[in-house]
Amino acid sequence: MLWSDGDTFESYLKAVGEHCRARVPADCEQDGGDLSACELGPGMPTGWCSWYEYMEKVSEQDLELNARKLHGWLKQGVDLRVLQLDDGYVDHWGDWTKSSKKFPEGAGNVASIAGRYGLAGGLWIAPWAADKDALVAKEHPEWVLRADSAANSGFTHPGKWFYGLDATNPECRAHVKSFIQEFVQQHGIKFLKLDFLHAAALPALHFDPALTRAQVFQLALQTLREAVGDAFFLACSCPMGAAVGWVDAMRVSADTNLSWKPAQWPIWWDKTNLPSGRNMMRNSLVRHPMHGVWWMNNPDCLVLARCFSLCLPSDPQSVSLRAGMTGGLLFLSDDLLSLPVERLRILQCLFPPLHSQPRSLVLPAHVIFHGQSECPEVLVSEVCWSSAGG
Numbered sequence: 001m002l003w004s005d006g007d008t009f010e011s012y013l014k015a016v017g018e019h020c021r022a023r024v025p026a027d028c029e030q031d032g033g034d035l036s037a038c039e040l041g042p043g044m045p046t047g048w049c050s051w052y053e054y055m056e057k058v059s060e061q062d063l064e065l066n067a068r069k070l071h072g073w074l075k076q077g078v079d080l081r082v083l084q085l086d087d088g089y090v091d092h093w094g095d096w097t098k099s100s101k102k103f104p105e106g107a108g109n110v111a112s113i114a115g116r117y118g119l120a121g122g123l124w125i126a127p128w129a130a131d132k133d134a135l136v137a138k139e140h141p142e143w144v145l146r147a148d149s150a151a152n153s154g155f156t157h158p159g160k161w162f163y164g165l166d167a168t169n170p171e172c173r174a175h176v177k178s179f180i181q182e183f184v185q186q187h188g189i190k191f192l193k194l195d196f197l198h199a200a201a202l203p204a205l206h207f208d209p210a211l212t213r214a215q216v217f218q219l220a221l222q223t224l225r226e227a228v229g230d231a232f233f234l235a236c237s238c239p240m241g242a243a244v245g246w247v248d249a250m251r252v253s254a255d256t257n258l259s260w261k262p263a264q265w266p267i268w269w270d271k272t273n274l275p276s277g278r279n280m281m282r283n284s285l286v287r288h289p290m291h292g293v294w295w296m297n298n299p300d301c302l303v304l305a306r307c308f309s310l311c312l313p314s315d316p317q318s319v320s321l322r323a324g325m326t327g328g329l330l331f332l333s334d335d336l337l338s339l340p341v342e343r344l345r346i347l348q349c350l351f352p353p354l355h356s357q358p359r360s361l362v363l364p365a366h367v368i369f370h371g372q373s374e375c376p377e378v379l380v381s382e383v384c385w386s387s388a389g390g
Contacts, residue, residue: 013293020245022294040082040120040191040232042352044296045249045329047082047122047191052256052303052333056088059102063113069336071117077348080332082191083114084122093162094130094137097179108187115188122191123183127176128200128220129162136175137163143172145204164199167220168208180227192228195236197221197243214242221246234298234329240290249296249329253283256300256319281322288326297328304343305334316346324350 017024025044041047048070050058067083089107091100099106111121130137130144137144145164166172183189200220201213211219217239225233225246235243236251243250255275262274272279284299291297302323304316323330330353334343 010289013289016241016244017293020294022244023246023248024292024295041330042079044353045082045191045232045234045331046080046353047084047120047331048080048336049084049086049122049124049193049301049331049333050088051086051124052301053305053335054088055086058085058088060105060109060113063110066336067113067117067119070119073336073344074118076344077351078344079351080330081120082122082331083110083117083119084124084191084193084331085110086124086193087126087195092131092134093126094134094165096125096127097182098135108183108189111188111190120190121188122193123189124193124195125180125183126162126196126199127180127194127224128165128167129196130165131162136165140172140175142166142207143169143175145199145202145206147204162196162199164202164204166204166207167200167216167223168206168211170207172207173219173223177223177227180224181229184227184229184231189231191232191234193234193236194224194228197224197235197238201239217242236298240294244294247295249298250290250294251298251300252287252290252328253281253298253300254279256280256303258303277319281319284322284326284328288328291326291328297326298331299323299326299328301331301333302347303333304346305339316343320346320350324353327353 016022048066050062050066054062063083063085070078070080070083073080085107089100089103090096090098097106097108103109105112107123108121110123114121143165145166165176167176180192184192197220201217203213206216221243232249233247234249234251235247238247238250240250240252254273256277257275257280258277260277262276262279272283280300284297288297299322302320304320330350332347
């Protein structure tokens with residue numbers, strides 16, 4: 001398989017995208033297409049995510065302070081329009097609409113905070129996952145996926161396990177659809193980052209035993225798409241091929257991390273899954289041909305305030321350049337109040353975003369699986385300067 005014009009891989013991607021009716025804006029398929037009408041960003045969603053700076057400790061005050069900063073940055077050419085609340089707003093996964101001490105008005109309040117500063121509200125949810133202590137798991141144990149007599153579970157990070165929920169159970173599907181519609185229709189959430197979607201495809205006994213795991217997962221995605229409606233659907237931790245035609249964007253990389261290699265993990269040689277700057281960048285480059293063909297690519301967030309360790313000194317620039325050239329969603333995940341001025345200048349260089357997909361060079365077919373080079377060595381993006389831009 002080659003990654004050059006007219007190659008078989010490109011033909012395959014286009015054929016699948018057309019067959020599955022990929023949710024790609026028409027102009028995104030053309031280099032330099034005008035996508036300025038996008039409500040969530042200049043061409044495609046751009047914004048700020050709470051996760052990498054605040055993680056589970058995020059609060060409403062953190063959202064307020066960073067939203068105010070985003071509003072001020074618009075005059076400096078940094079057009080980040082989505083204020084996205086990530087994990088940390090509920091006590092237990094599965095109880096998504098419950099209030100907590102940190103979010104007494106519930107997670108939907110992110111839309112109100114964002115609106116005060118001219119931003120769009122975004123929210124992270126793991127819709128097919130639940131903690132064992134969540135009310136949904138206690139009140140509806142029949143919705144929990146089970147392998148024989150034991151509840152099946154998934155793993156996310158050390159100390160964090162979760163149950164998968166049964167997408168073949170009509171009551172469970174109605175429940176999932178209901179809380180997503182509540183966030184979208186009642187609170188005004190415009191951007192949904194739906195994570196750990198593979199939980200719906202865990203091997204298990206189902207309410208409907210006639211469906212294969214592939215069919216179960218299609219049912220799960222259909223339920224989410226119907227619930228999300230016209231809001232933006234970013235899929236994460238999701239089997240990729242099955243999602244074409246259902247999602248607006250796809251996380252195509254491992255989690256980023258402040259270390260270049262996954263040094264804090266025992267499997268330090270992993271090159272695809274474990275959180276690290278290297279794995280995030282590698283996966284984004286390998287999968288960049290999917291952008292604008294199957295969906296919009298999401299290469300995970302930029303983290304610019306702190307330098308990567310075990311990495312080249314120029315890494316903030318190189319990671320930012322990768323994000324800019326691949327043309328996907330652009331989200332920052334720093335404490336904006338403490339972002340150094342020199343890092344803000346790096347961010348300013350990424351606007352306006354490129355909408356075209358870069359071309360991969362120096363990638364002969366035999367090196368993809370058998371050689372040393374496993375991702376593009378050279379990317380070329382064509383930039384068309386408008387007369388207004390000088």
